Amino acid sequence: MQLNFSVKTLLLLLSFSFIVSCTQSDTPLEQHEHAIEGTFAAEISLNGDYSIISTISHGIRLWDNRNHQLLYNWRHSNIKDNDVFIVRISANNRFALSSSTHEFAIWDIKTGHSLGFYKVSESPIRDIQISANGRYILYGQVNGKVVHLDLKTGHRLEMPIHTEKINSIDMSANGLYALTGGNDHRAFLWNTKTAQIIQEFDFENRISSVRLEPSGRYAFIADTQKSAQIWDLKTGKLHSTLIYSARQSIFSSVRFIDNGKYLLTGNSTKMLRLWDVDTGLLIQQWMISARKGTRPKTAVVYSATLWDANKIASESSAGLLEIWPMN
Structure with missing residues (x-):
């Protein structure tokens, strides 16, 4: 009985040790401001080329992340900016979607034109x-x-x-x-x-x-x-x-990357994490940036993806696109 208990204890300690010892970075390789006052929602395309964000004061924006260029500024005609709480980019980077609780719009990424507004009554x-x-x-x-x-x-x-x-x-x-x-x-x-x-x-x-x-x-x-x-x-x-020590974890973003080898997750307390899909073990984590002067100094990870095969890109409620080193 004592031997079984010791083995189990050892396994738990090894697992916890792995979680604690995984590498963490708090300094991004690059940082680009996408919204002056922060965002209500954001999504990065799977390949990292585009970001769509619902801003606090400037409507819905689509960014070209490779050239750091604002492409379009969109608005739903009959609702407030802060009502758009979901934004999406299609898997082929051709279409964008923005949604409030009772309305959604579809946009053409190539032309910037609206492809329709739809009501959900x-x-x-x-x-x-x-x-x-x-x-x-x-x-x-x-x-x-x-x-x-x-x-x-x-x-x-x-x-x-x-x-x-x-x-x-x-x-x-x-x-x-x-x-x-x-x-x-x-x-x-x-x-x-x-x-x-x-x-x-x-x-x-x-x-x-x-x-x-x-x-x-x-x-x-x-x-x-x-x-x-x-x-x-x-x-x-x-x-x-997934193996982690917290009592609970509510994920604000989730995405499989690198042909399903890894899983990226974000939460509402600035933490971005990379997991091994086969083992569920935590590999690496990053602490995203909060906006300067904000209280409390926290941010929600809205979206993240693989960037150039060896980095991670993230969008957050701070209105920042950040590029992180990947071990």
């Missing part, structure tokens, strides 16, 4: 995604419904699969698969053409975050406490669990 939007070709929209609502729209044909699929509020959704780049999670402690992977549920995931607490790996191999699902899991969608089995 029923329950408020909680999360929303756009397909690579801009044809499909998926959004989850407070009433637990998930809606898949084909903007070309006008076909609407409404999935009342959740019994409580939706918290997070994701959609494959081709618009064919959806991953949704809500307050009912459940997440679902389902086919948007047939409405068939492919896999159900049951948790002990409310689901706070879901994300699909771009190639469709993995799904990340986390609840509001300490369960953050990576599932292999080809086998339907649990692949790994």
